[in-house]
Amino acid sequence: xxxxxxxxxxxxxxxxxxxxSTKPSDSPKPSDNNTTTVEQNKDDNGxxxxxxxxxxxxxxxxxxxxxxxxxxxxxxDNSLEPNESGTIEVNENSALQDKLKELAxxxxxxxxxxxxxxxxxxxxxxxxxxxxxxxxxSNNKKWVPKFQxxxxxxxxxxxxxxxxxxxxxxxxxxxxxxxxxxxxxETIEYEHASDLSTVKYAN
Numbered sequence: 001x002x003x004x005x006x007x008x009x010x011x012x013x014x015x016x017x018x019x020x021s022t023k024p025s026d027s028p029k030p031s032d033n034n035t036t037t038v039e040q041n042k043d044d045n046g047x048x049x050x051x052x053x054x055x056x057x058x059x060x061x062x063x064x065x066x067x068x069x070x071x072x073x074x075x076x077d078n079s080l081e082p083n084e085s086g087t088i089e090v091n092e093n094s095a096l097q098d099k100l101k102e103l104a105x106x107x108x109x110x111x112x113x114x115x116x117x118x119x120x121x122x123x124x125x126x127x128x129x130x131x132x133x134x135x136x137x138s139n140n141k142k143w144v145p146k147f148q149x150x151x152x153x154x155x156x157x158x159x160x161x162x163x164x165x166x167x168x169x170x171x172x173x174x175x176x177x178x179x180x181x182x183x184x185x186e187t188i189e190y191e192h193a194s195d196l197s198t199v200k201y202a203n
Contacts, residue, residue, distance in 0.1 A: 066091075066092040067090065068089070068090060068172060069088070069089055069171060070088050070103050070106075070166060070172055071086075071087055071163075071166060071169045071172075072084070072085055072088065072111070073162045073163050074159070075154075075155045080158055088102065088103065090102050092173055096174060097122055100119045100131055100133075100176070101119050103164065104118070104164075107159075107160070107163045111159055112146065112159075116136040116137065117134075118134040118135075118136055119134075122176060129175075129176045130179065130180055131164065131179050131180070132179075132180045132182065134181075135160075135183045135184070137184070146193075147193040148190065148192060149192055153190060153192025153193040154193070156196075157193045157196045160179075161196075164176070164179045165202045167202045175202075177201055177202055178200060179200055180199045181196040
């Protein structure tokens, strides 16, 4: 009997010792989700701020584009004097030849039934900037009637000269000093448009 009690006591002690030596399971670590979310929010905010800054810079650059007005002239049939009949706006910082091309397009559309007007070059002649303008029509002679007639030829010549020289336009900025006209790359030799056969300079 005593032996049984001893064995029972030993078993109980063993059970207690095993229970005490067993470590509680590790508690779960705090989730890193909050940290990740905060960092992601910072990144998102940073990207958003950078995009906004770029957009503001782009808008600012757009606002900095300055325009200058070029006049479109009509010629009075009686006095042959120029009268401003409209304007176009061009970028002040554009190359001079590009400004002339925009003007040529407008003059062609508004004054010459869309007949082609080509800006060939800008050359320096005796220290002055002289533009060469070529009137083209693929040899179908659509320009020819505009050179004919005492009034018609003079109106055509003055319209071209006044529009390209912009003599009366004080706000045109940098501009050419003179202009030379060609017809299909050749000198214009029509009696009533004789002013187009030589270089014309601004007053």
